[in-house]
Amino acid sequence: MLKLGYLGPEGTFSHEAAEIASATRYKLVPFRPISSVLEAFRNCEVQRAIVPLENLIEGEVSQTVDHLISNGNSQNLQITGELLLAIRQTLVAKPGTRLEDIKRITSHIQGLGQCRRFLSQYNWEEIEVASTAQAAKMVAESSDKDLAAIASGKAAELYHLEVISSDIGDSIKNITRFIILGGPAPRPTGEDRTTIFFVTRNQTGALFQALGVFFYQGINLTKITSRTAKTEMGEYVFWIDADGHRDDPAIRIAIKQLQERFTQKIWVAGSYPKAK
Structure with missing residues (x-):
């Protein structure tokens, strides 16, 4: 069975995205942090990988974008799909913990950043960890009742934690866009997206x-x-990100003109069907 790498452990939003993308076709393999997922894919430890690319509230996920840039034009680092996942952040703690007991809060940096409005109401010490699920596990293994986590409802169930407050994110429309790496290059569908990176020439009006x-x-x-x-x-x-497929005549012409006239470096990270 082919392996699909994701940001673990179980209970992360990446794990949820991996389950949706896999649909039981792949063996799911967790890695921490995101850079380890991408390195495992590049070193062929897994045949597919799914990683977060950007979030509605926090914007781009730096580790993912930087890896795509630093490994630009690598044929085995092509985006072949994307997935949109609704993010519902919850405040979780050990059973019996009251809101007034909490003095410390732990989560992934994105989890903390997506809940700024809620967190601004409290003077809690913030502890960053590699994933929201790791934060939940940390709370479950702690004997302190002053520690809580921002994580998914699934992580709360997995680690037998109590949900203190639901939907604490800054936006109820919060979504994370994930990309899938590996597998055959998708053929045009008529509803595609092409991701392109480029460096312009050092001349007036280049961009x-x-x-x-x-x-x-x-x-x-x-x-x-x-x-x-x-x-x-x-x-x-x-x-x-451009609407269309790299095999579409208009996209082909645009890339050719960029290569020949306006950029000193350009690479196509992939063409793939748009997420529904």
Whole structure:
């Protein structure tokens, strides 16, 4: 059976996403942290991987994006699918714990960041750990009743914790976008997304001209952001998501023009069906 790597342990939101993506076709293998999931995939320890890419509240997941950038154009690091998962953050603690007993709160950095409005009501010490499920496990194994965690309802069940407060996230519409790595390159479906990274040439109007390529080809861009290239000060990598498949004529022309005229480096991270 093929193996699918995800950010563990059991009970993380990544575990939920992995179960949905797998549909029992793969053996699920947990890793910690996200960088270990990606390294395991790159080293062929697993044949597929699912990792969080961005969250509605907290934005891009740095470990994932940085890995895609630093391993740019790697043929075995291609995005072949995406999945959208609704995130419901809950405050969990040992049974019998009251809200007024809590003095410390633990979670993944994204979990803490997604619940700022709730946390601002309390002067709790924050403890960052590798995953929300690890936070739940930490509370379950602790003898202290002043410790609570932000985790999923599933993690609360798994570690026999009590839900003190539900839906504590800053937005009830909170969603995390996961990407799937590995497997055959998907064929065009007519409802696709293409993820592209590029570094512009050092010339006036380079970014304007690069984006204009998509406008003139009638291609809709659903995301554009930049990250430091980590090579020298002032050099940035641009990340765009474009509607369409790399095999579509318009996308092919746009990529060719970018390569020849406006970028010093460009790589396509994958074309894949849009998540429903």
